[in-house]
Amino acid sequence: MRALRSAGRRVGGRLLASLPALFGVVVLTFLLMRVLPGDPAVFFASGPTAGQEEIEALRKELGLDQPIPIQLVRYLGDIAHGNLGRSLTTGQPVMTDLRRRLPASLELTFSALALALSLALPLGILAALRPGSLLDHAVRLVCTMGVCVPTFVSGLLLVYVFYVVLGIAPDPTGRIDIFASSRPEITGFLLVDFALMGDWEGWWAAASQLILPASTMALFVLAPLARMTRASMLAVLGSDFIRTARSLGLAEGRVIVVYALRNALVPVLTITGIVFSTMLGANVLVEKVFSWPGVASYALDALLASDYAPVQGFVLLMASIFVLVNLTVDLLYGLADPRATAA
Amino acid sequence: MSATLRHVGWVLRGNPVTALAAAGATALVLLAAFAPWIMPYDPIASNVPKALQPPSWDHWAGTDQLGRDIFSRLLAAARLDLAIAASAVSLSFVVGAVIGAWCGYTGGAVDRAVGRVVDVLMAFPLFVLAMAMVAALGNRVENIILATAIINLPFYIRFARAEVNIRRDLGWVEAARACGDSHLSVVLRFLLPNVLPAMAVQISLNLGWAILNAAGLSFIGLGVTAPTPEWGIMVAEGARFITTGKWWLVAMPGLALMLTVLCFNLLGDGLRDMLDPRMRT
Numbered sequence: 001m002r003a004l005r006s007a008g009r010r011v012g013g014r015l016l017a018s019l020p021a022l023f024g025v026v027v028l029t030f031l032l033m034r035v036l037p038g039d040p041a042v043f044f045a046s047g048p049t050a051g052q053e054e055i056e057a058l059r060k061e062l063g064l065d066q067p068i069p070i071q072l073v074r075y076l077g078d079i080a081h082g083n084l085g086r087s088l089t090t091g092q093p094v095m096t097d098l099r100r101r102l103p104a105s106l107e108l109t110f111s112a113l114a115l116a117l118s119l120a121l122p123l124g125i126l127a128a129l130r131p132g133s134l135l136d137h138a139v140r141l142v143c144t145m146g147v148c149v150p151t152f153v154s155g156l157l158l159v160y161v162f163y164v165v166l167g168i169a170p171d172p173t174g175r176i177d178i179f180a181s182s183r184p185e186i187t188g189f190l191l192v193d194f195a196l197m198g199d200w201e202g203w204w205a206a207a208s209q210l211i212l213p214a215s216t217m218a219l220f221v222l223a224p225l226a227r228m229t230r231a232s233m234l235a236v237l238g239s240d241f242i243r244t245a246r247s248l249g250l251a252e253g254r255v256i257v258v259y260a261l262r263n264a265l266v267p268v269l270t271i272t273g274i275v276f277s278t279m280l281g282a283n284v285l286v287e288k289v290f291s292w293p294g295v296a297s298y299a300l301d302a303l304l305a306s307d308y309a310p311v312q313g314f315v316l317l318m319a320s321i322f323v324l325v326n327l328t329v330d331l332l333y334g335l336a337d338p339r340a341t342a343a
Numbered sequence: 344m345s346a347t348l349r350h351v352g353w354v355l356r357g358n359p360v361t362a363l364a365a366a367g368a369t370a371l372v373l374l375a376a377f378a379p380w381i382m383p384y385d386p387i388a389s390n391v392p393k394a395l396q397p398p399s400w401d402h403w404a405g406t407d408q409l410g411r412d413i414f415s416r417l418l419a420a421a422r423l424d425l426a427i428a429a430s431a432v433s434l435s436f437v438v439g440a441v442i443g444a445w446c447g448y449t450g451g452a453v454d455r456a457v458g459r460v461v462d463v464l465m466a467f468p469l470f471v472l473a474m475a476m477v478a479a480l481g482n483r484v485e486n487i488i489l490a491t492a493i494i495n496l497p498f499y500i501r502f503a504r505a506e507v508n509i510r511r512d513l514g515w516v517e518a519a520r521a522c523g524d525s526h527l528s529v530v531l532r533f534l535l536p537n538v539l540p541a542m543a544v545q546i547s548l549n550l551g552w553a554i555l556n557a558a559g560l561s562f563i564g565l566g567v568t569a570p571t572p573e574w575g576i577m578v579a580e581g582a583r584f585i586t587t588g589k590w591w592l593v594a595m596p597g598l599a600l601m602l603t604v605l606c607f608n609l610l611g612d613g614l615r616d617m618l619d620p621r622m623r624t
Contacts, residue, residue: 024463032479148604150555152562152575153597156582160590172586281470285559289582299471300563303478315475318468 007334014330018323025319026079026312030072033308079316085309089302094313098295102317103188104175105294108286109279111191111210112217117272120222124229124268125256128237139230143223151282155216155289162212170208173291213290217282221275228271232264239263265336273329280318361613367606375421384412386419386572395584398591405591407577408584413591416572417599423573424603427484428553431491432546438492439499440535440542446500447507448530454504461497469494473556477565487566491553502545506538544618547611551604558600574600 059065063074078085084094127136162169175190186193191210194203236242237260245255287297299314355362374381384402390410398405404413446454464472476490510516511534519529560566561575569576574596581592 018466020459021462021466024459025466028463029475032475144605144608145601148551148601148608149597150558150562150575150578150600152559152582153578153593153600156578156585156593157590157597160585160588160593164586164588164590277468278470281468284470284474284563288563300474303474304564311475311478315467315471318471319466322466322468 007331010334011327011331014327015323018326022316022319022323026076026316027072029312029315030075031068033312034068034071075312084313084316087302087310088307089305089310094309097298097310098313098317100188101293101295101298104292105283105287105296107189107191108210108213108217108292108294109276109283111214112221112279113272113276115214116218116221116225116275119218120225121229121268124226125233125261127226127230128233129256131234136230139226143226146219147223149219150285151216151220152285152289154219155213155286158212158216159289169212170205172212172289175206175209175293213286213292216289217279217286220282221279224271224275225268229264229268232267233260236260236264262336266333269329269332269336273325276325277322280321358613358616360609361616364606364609364613367602368610371421371603371606372425374418375425378418378422382412382415382418384415386411386416387570395589395592397589398595404595407580407592413577413595416577417574417595419572420574420577420596421599421603423484423567423571424554424557427488427491427557428550431488431553431557432495432549434488434492435495435499435549436542436546439496440503440539443500443503444507444530444535444538447504448511448526448534450508457500461500464494464497470556470559473560474563474565477560482565482568484567487557487560490560491556494556495549495553498545498549499542502542503535503538506541507534510534510537541618544611544614547607547614549611551607551611554600554604554607 056065063071066074075085082095084098086092087094087097090097123139123142127133127139130136159169159172163172186196190206191203194200194206237256242255242260245259246252250259283294283296284300286292287294288300291297295314295317299311302308302310302314355365388411390406392410393402393406394408394410396402396406396410402412402414404417407413407416442457446457473490473494476493477486480486480489507530516529516533519533520526524532557566558573558575558578561573562579564579567573567576569580577596578593578600581589581596584592
């Protein structure tokens with residue numbers, strides 16, 4: 001009970017502490033968007049022949065005729081009411097658009113993270129167990145190369161190899177072939193939805209659309225994860241308690257997984273949090289390469305059309321997710337190492 | 344001086360990978376510097392009858408959709424990309440070192456205010472912030488440099504602040520103060536030179552990141568615009584032809600990006616290992 005309460009207080013404290021940064025993000029984004037070149041009123045008036053009156057009316061409707069500080073106060077008030085404005089390109093409220101597209105982005109990011117972790121942890125552990133071995137060097141090589149290839153290049157090259165040459169990947173555009181099967185709408189996460197409906201054919205179709213973009217992103221973040229796992233495991237494996245565990249005759253698997261890995265997890269968690277925020281940025285590039293209908297491609301389209309509201313909403317969303325991720329990482333520290341909670 | 348050089352030579356012999364990376368980075372810089380004299384073709388002149396040809400003896404890296412020689416374009420782009428990355432990183436290095444050192448030395452309200460701003464910058468996914476900045480300021484090379492410099496800035500500020508902070512009360516700093524040096528002089532003449540070597544290692548690691556960042560911005564249509572040869576744009580233009588099997592339009596600039604970033608990263612890792620062997624992973 002007490003542990004639960006202290007965890008609750010920690011969460012609350014962390015959330016409060018992140019408010020100023022979030023506020024700063026909102027204000028900074030707002031200011032950035034307001035200096036964007038191009039007048040959205042002119043851009044979105046019915047056409048190049050739109051009259052001055054129509055433009056003025058649109059500007060008034062958008063609140064663009066007010067001084068900047070007043071626009072900012074209004075914007076903050078709107079955010080407090082959960083109103084992120086309206087996208088001029090889609091005509092929908094930004095909140096609706098983001099909510100509809102967020103599952104696509106999150107599904108991609110989480111799959112990529114899961115893929116990267118499921119490769120990085122075993123590779124890092126194996127490399128730490130045999131430092132200097134062929135495997136260790138191979139892991140290092142793959143990691144070093146992985147961070148050097150930009151996601152937009154590796155994504156396109158994966159498309160070339162698996163779609164063009166081998167022909168085993170589906171057409172690399174979008175999430176799922178809309179003609180293949182009807183898409184369910186329960187959570188918006190296609191893998192979860194298809195599994196819930198028991199439609200395994202659909203699940204496979206969704207998964208095979210996902211695999212290339214997810215691998216692209218996973219490849220990019222593999223390096224920091226594997227390197228940190230290796231370094232952290234190497235440090236732990238050299239410590240006295242591991243020697244004691246071994247001398248007590250515990251099975252090697254138990255020593256490594258239960259004693260060493262758990263103690264090596266905290267730095268890996270930290271780097272996972274950092275990696276996640278990199279992935280939020282990399283989403284923009286990967287979604288563009290694969291025409292993935294997520295929030296990042298939505299924001300990018302809006303940005304190129306000087307449509308402020310979606311970009312502001314997107315940046316705010318990314319910053320909020322980032323705060324939540326840091327919070328989760330913080331709580332996971334407590335699980336990985338109970339001493340962290342006491343502090 | 345010759346002793347230092349001999350030491351560097353000795354270290355490089357023991358570290359063949361770092362030596363190779365240093366050689367690669369030097370070669371890249373030289374290629375970029377002398378690009379206009381090395382390029383076999385005009386990187387912008389189109390030659391439509393020879394469009395989309397795979398790599399051959401005449402065109403080492405093939406030709407693009409307008410028949411332009413990709414190898415020549417790669418060389419011209421190296422010039423631009425390296426210049427962008429180098430200016431951005433040196434800008435954030437200088438500004439970050441001075442701000443960070445001053446904050447670490449004085450502490451107090453200024454330090455807290457700067458810390459807050461840095462927190463805000465770090466709360467953005469950095470690529471998204473760079474995107475928004477280039478879009479806001481306009482699609483020009485200066486703005487890519489500025490945006491890349493700003494997203495690098497927090498790391499340098501934090502680094503310089505932490506390094507100066509732990510040294511501010513050391514004996515030799517107090518000695519300088521006791522000798523009548525002004526605070527400014529203590530920071531600029533004594534503290535900064537002391538933290539510079541450690542920060543210089545960051546430069547090499549950051550250069551690779553800055554190149555990826557600039558190329559990424561151009562790839563999504565922000566930053567440098569066609570027909571200027573730039574690695575990110577070349578990949579973006581080539582992307583349309585990848586499904587028809589014209590791999591070299593993407594692979595060649597991709598290879599250039601990869602090799603460049605690889606050289607800088609390995610060089611940075613090697614330098615860091617020399618400076619602080621404990622950080623070796």
